[in-house]
Amino acid sequence: MSDLVRMQGIDKRFPGVHALRAVDFDLRAGEVHALMGENGAGKSTLMKCLSGVYQPDGGRILIDGAAVALPNPRAAQDLGIGIIHQELALMRDLNVAQNIWIGREPRLSLGRIDEARLNADAAAIFRGMNVAMDPRAPVAALTIARQQMVEIAKALSFRSRVLIMDEPTAALNDSEIAELFTIIRRLRAEGVGIIYISHKMDEIRRIADRVTVMRDGATVGTVQAAETPIAQIIAMMVGRELVDEPVAIPDLSAAECALELRGITRGREVRDVSFSLKRGEILGFAGLMGAGRTELARAIFGAEPPESGEIIVHGRPVTIRSPADAVRAGIGYLSEDRKHYGLALGMDVRANIALASLARYTDRLGRIDEQELAAVSNRYIDMLSIRTPHDRQEVRLLSGGNQQKVVIAKWLLRDCDILIFDEPTRGIDVGAKAEIHRLLADLAGQGKAIIVISSELPELLRLSHRIAVMCEGRLTGILPGGASQERIMALATRREGMAAE
Amino acid sequence: QDAMYIPLISKGFQHQFWQAVKAGADKAGEELGVNVSFEGPDNETQVDKQLDMLAAALANKPAAIGFAALDSQAAIPQLRQAQEAGIPVIAFDSGVDSDIPVALAATDNIAAAAMAADKLAELIGGAGKVAVVAHDQTSRTGVDRRDGFVNRMKEAHPDVEIVAIEYGGGDHLKSTEITKALLTANPDLKGIFGTNEGSAIGVVNGVTEAGASDVVIVGYDSGKAQTDAIRDGRMAGAITQNPVGIGYETVKAAVAAARGEQVQASIDTGFYWYDKSNIDAPEIAAVLYD
Amino acid sequence: MPAQQRRSGAARQMLLAFASLIALVIGFSLASPNFFQVSNIMAILQATSVNGVLAVGVTLIIITGGIDLSIGTLMTFCAVMTGVVLTWAGMPLILGVLTAIGTGAACGLVSGMFVARMKIPPFIATLGMMLMLKGLSLIVTGTKPIYFNDTPGFTQIAQGSVVGALIPGLPLPNGVLILFLVAAVTAWILGRTVLGRYTFALGSNEEAVRLSGVNTDAWKMAIYALAGGIVGIGGLLISSRLNSAQPALGLGYELEAIAAVVIGGTSLAGGRGTILGTLIGALIMSVLTNGLRVLSVAPEWQTVVTGAIIIVAVYADQLRRRKASQG
């Protein structure tokens, strides 16, 4: 097999960051080459160099053995290089089909767009992906997961020879991932070279042919996926061995009830949900995409207040009309969409970490105690190993995973009694993920009540003391921790009609 | 020896009226061999902009200054500064509440507007509804022309009813729309007074567009559109001041004052009624401008 | 049938968007018998024509997430250049029309270049253009108006009535016809063509469009040029109505046009907006001004009431939309 892409000695610096140090990487036709590494290792940066977004400071890029210049994204596209960016790059005011074909609209005379063909072509792509999606749906109304589907469809529409996927599955759940892998295998068979970035270790075995590991902006090595144990890859990434601790379910029979929901309803997304959560408990929420878990969390948090139902915190009913009410009642919510709902991207790391807790660091004149804040934010930077040159770096310049850690730090600092984490480890590397899991367990140990929504069943199984399952806005059941995947899936697909049977 | 430098700080510069003043000033400057500059704010509300212009003019150490005050008091500190520096001030168009200016070259706007009232009343037969489309609600000229017209009507022509006073900012198009709305609200309107060039032209346009050809229009100032309208009968007549004369006399007085000569304290440049009958008469043609 | 349901829902939606406008018209009709009459309605439409055309032009730019402060003075500059070509050079009418549109497009292109190529914020780029064009109009004309007395038929462009000649009793001025035409063509461009697609896309997420390999700079410049050309038509209309090019006019028209756009529901943040909304916004403004004048409200109260009604109208629209997005 010949080399489709060869990157040699790629170097890239940003102000204060040496992001890539003489990186070598190659890709053959008809292979899936996984690119692994901790958050901030330089994976996305390397791929942006290959797709014409960034200009490397040094090194060269060869396509089919010939050196090429990639001054802009268009040049890369023309050479058959397609990319799914880690951070969604969609036009939220346009619809799905319009997003997919932007820049390549089928035209009629007079510059008119052949809207019918545009929609039909988009629908065809989704059919090929086995995804039900209305090409005319406005993107802004889609959940992150479905937006990710649009990005994938867009990348597929290019019919590229080289397809870069930067964490395509971060927002997807198992069945969708399975669909994606079917597509990837088909493309591989057609001779497409695929670069695959993910922090989900189990996927490597399932899909990758070779694995290249990066650390601190440099290549650690390239290995055959089939022959290399996962533990070794992890060791290459983080520089040490990780051990998985199974969940230890504590005895909470004596614990007091921290949060109780009675008949919470909001539109069609959340229907008559009731459950209770004890102090020191971690309640996992499972469900398929669109099951309504996020909507439920937002309803509890007052982002979109529930229409009916009761919320009882520490035995006292509370009215929550806005997030401010919720936080006052001791509830925190980490959103699944960090870019839109979690971060002030233009502000620095310190300000973002402090955003929910400013009152605590403010004197009577309204002055902010910057020194104290600096100390605190540096503590969280160390604790969560957030890779940033200093705590005054703008958050938008951090790698995706590190941004996620900043949001987590924000809620840890706020110190709520009841914490709802929606996809907390999205885009976070294995090492840090283990760190966060330990952290959640510790928090529960300290008596906090925790809800974790995750699309990764293994994560839920590893973490949760109990697992609640939702389907189409209803809570279909609550299982004990460590329940089998089959039982969870059964509940997750138990639709209303079936329930009546 | 350097030529004398005399800046004129006016109330505006874009309108025809001010351009005619400028023309008169330039003419005097040429004749007397002095450098004249002419400047004014965009509109007649910008009192403080005028002060800044005055400050910049003073920085250039002029021989004398011409000043058309937007507010009768606001500029007094600056004028005092000029006085202390020995720079004589000639007021033109509007005076200030102070004895610093050594002369005032202006038209009596109140009397001129009263004349417009008389003419309009006469043209509509001494009775009926009329309206005013004024150019400004607060500026000196706007207020004087409105009040001169309204008060004279009330005193001398009790059967003429002023049904509306609207303000179009001297904007041709706005005055057009206002006129059409006036005609809608008062279908029996007999006459309209437009208080400056833009207002008067707007009234003519509005009346034409509304097809109300029997409405008598009296205007103010001149300019080609207005003289054309008078010639072809769409406008009955108008008051004109002598802006060229104002500019000319201002500079002349400024030069005299700068040379330490005595100047006449009040220079009335006069105003005239003109209509189809006398528009080509030499004494009128001399004060009209295109 | 979901498709049909969607269609009828959209129609209801559209009708509701007119709600504020209709409420105003009904209110004024009840308050004064002189308001709802053919001649006054025509006067209102005529009064909308210039501002409406400017608003349609600037809608394009606002949808890209930009703003254009130069439209008022650009309108004047186009009128002036038309005067130069027709009156001073004595060229035939059609060349005057082309000059107006061409001047507008050329100046729009320059603004677009400032914004797209030189990355100057649209506010500053068009503020600079506004000042430059204002000065240029005065310089070219020597601060004197240029009259179109030598061009027969020039006033017919806005003031004549082709419709009135065909249908007596409906003396719709040509200016209004031109406004509707311009609006229809622009709506078509926005809704059906690539240019329109990129207009929305740029306002939605310019970086994403660029990453998709689109030459964003070129398209942005094209959009500014198109908007400029439309403003040129506005210049033609105003000079035809005044039978002259008034070089000092124009300042302040931009704010009125932008206000019409925003009242019409287009977001200044970019990415969303409709031409129909802009037309409604412009009509709301004219109805308001005309109605208050017809009611002989004191001028200083006219401003107060206008301010209050604009806020109320937009608030009502806001509530309606919020409800619609929930229901």
Place this chain on the structure above:
Amino acid sequence: MPAQQRRSGAARQMLLAFASLIALVIGFSLASPNFFQVSNIMAILQATSVNGVLAVGVTLIIITGGIDLSIGTLMTFCAVMTGVVLTWAGMPLILGVLTAIGTGAACGLVSGMFVARMKIPPFIATLGMMLMLKGLSLIVTGTKPIYFNDTPGFTQIAQGSVVGALIPGLPLPNGVLILFLVAAVTAWILGRTVLGRYTFALGSNEEAVRLSGVNTDAWKMAIYALAGGIVGIGGLLISSRLNSAQPALGLGYELEAIAAVVIGGTSLAGGRGTILGTLIGALIMSVLTNGLRVLSVAPEWQTVVTGAIIIVAVYADQLRRRKASQG
């Protein structure tokens, strides 16, 4: 030492930000011997004081991602209310000062309520306020200016010179001193307090702030009220300079203030901006206007040159920043 390096880098950065301003000053000084003289520099500073204060106020609102079109007429309305309290009611000076600031803050609060609670786009909310306040000023005064002849010392607020009394030869007018004071306090609020932090945060991502449990509506209203209070100080300054409250003044001042803010590098998209930049922006505008006048450039050319220089200055700044972010 990285910290020190950062600091000196920032200082260089700051100096470079002044570059356009310094270039202008040097240019004009070379062109006319009358330009760089104490009295003229003082005149320039005095001319900056009102616009500068307004610009500082609106900077806050622009950083939240909003805009305020009402500042010009609000300034006038504050001046008018001061006139009512001082001249008509004959109250002592200090109450006049409090009235100006209080009126500004109250009106700002109302705008803030429209924006935050009623979710009316800032452009419309403040456009409505602008019209209402414009009318109200005329109504309250009966369209006549209110003079402050009965309040001794009123003109000293802007025109006196405390500094001149202490340091002869430096007749810095109090108005300028007040501008610097207001700017310093506002910069302190922006940089050091919660209010300032939320100002930036709201402009950066309002939804994220709301989801952090912050009562965004209340904070936004507070920011609008603070900006209104600052505009009230502007009203005090202008009425002290004119020794009168001119009820028709004010329209157009908002554009000039916003222009100063944007020239100073604050983004209309919100989330970033500095008071120092705004001051520099306001100074650039005054230097430009004054310099061209001192050179006796014809007024129509003044506008053209001003437009061109604004674009060039911002472009130069743009280039500088792009280089800084790369190097």
